[in-house]
Amino acid sequence: MYTIGQVAEMFGLPVSTLRYYDKQGLFPGLERTSGIRRFGDTELEALRVIECLKKAGMEIKDIRLFMEWCSEGPSTYPKRKAMFEERKTHMESEIAKMNRALDMLRFKCWYYEQAIQDGNEDRVKTLIPDNLPEEIKDTYDNAHAQ
């Protein structure tokens, strides 16, 4: 069993954040001894899961829901799985969206490289990122081959 300060230290989080998470219901079974929070293995595992779910773009209120399901036992396995499936799908489309933004960024890097060489944007301005002419596309591809 650990105090809030020890857990904060272990996870590199401010104490205030842990209290905030508790207030938001992220530790449903958290015990106390004369008012003082006692973090056990359950809470440490919960915190690991919280960090993962936050990286996956989940909101606090959805994480709370998940934590509640966890403390309700095996009957909620399907719900929990469905939540992860939904997150997985969402995440995949997020990554796809970011890859399209990344293509745009790569184009802009190439674009300004050309503009610097030309001293103006006149030549390069007429080109649009999505359907680059073949001969420019090669230049573009070569410029960004890793």
Added chain:
Amino acid sequence: MYTIGQVAEMFGLPVSTLRYYDKQGLFPGLERTSGIRRFGDTELEALRVIECLKKAGMEIKDIRLFMEWCSEGPSTYPKRKAMFEERKTHMESEIAKMNRALDMLRFKCWYYEQAIQDGNEDRVKTLIPDNLPEEIKDTYDNAHAQ
């Protein structure tokens, strides 16, 4: 030249958002006719860039900086290119991070699939540290990296 309402329609954005962007200095050269905003090609291109930069995780104040550079002419090409290069690098590491989170989600889906089949987490929980099946091991390793 378009009115704010037409541009809102074209980009699928609320009028209030366009006014907010203007107030934040995202359209440095925006013209007005007796108080009314007139959006031209420059502003439409700016909006396309804004959408891209937002997807790339940039804050409004940084986008404003970029737009100011754009209206300062060719001398700012290197700064603009550097900003896109920095964003590109940032974006690539964001995508890598999200892929690790995605692996964790895939692992959790698999985990709960097993738990549903077993009726409990006992087997799957003990399976985690040592003898994880080959097809999921990489996923597990990635999910618990860092």
Added chain:
DNA sequence: GTAATACCTAAACCTGACTTTAAGTCAAGG
């Protein structure tokens, strides 16, 4: 016996990115 430290609470505050509200201008249509 008092100072420092770690814990507690409720409530106020903060940031970013909008959104909503209240109040007003202006042109066109019936």
Added chain:
DNA sequence: CCTTGACTTAAAGTCAGGTTTAGGTATTAC
């Protein structure tokens, strides 16, 4: 004439995810 609709503003409100503050308790250290 007057209503409707599209535009304008400043200022207040909203939401998420914390952080800070103010005031209190309990233990240890000198």
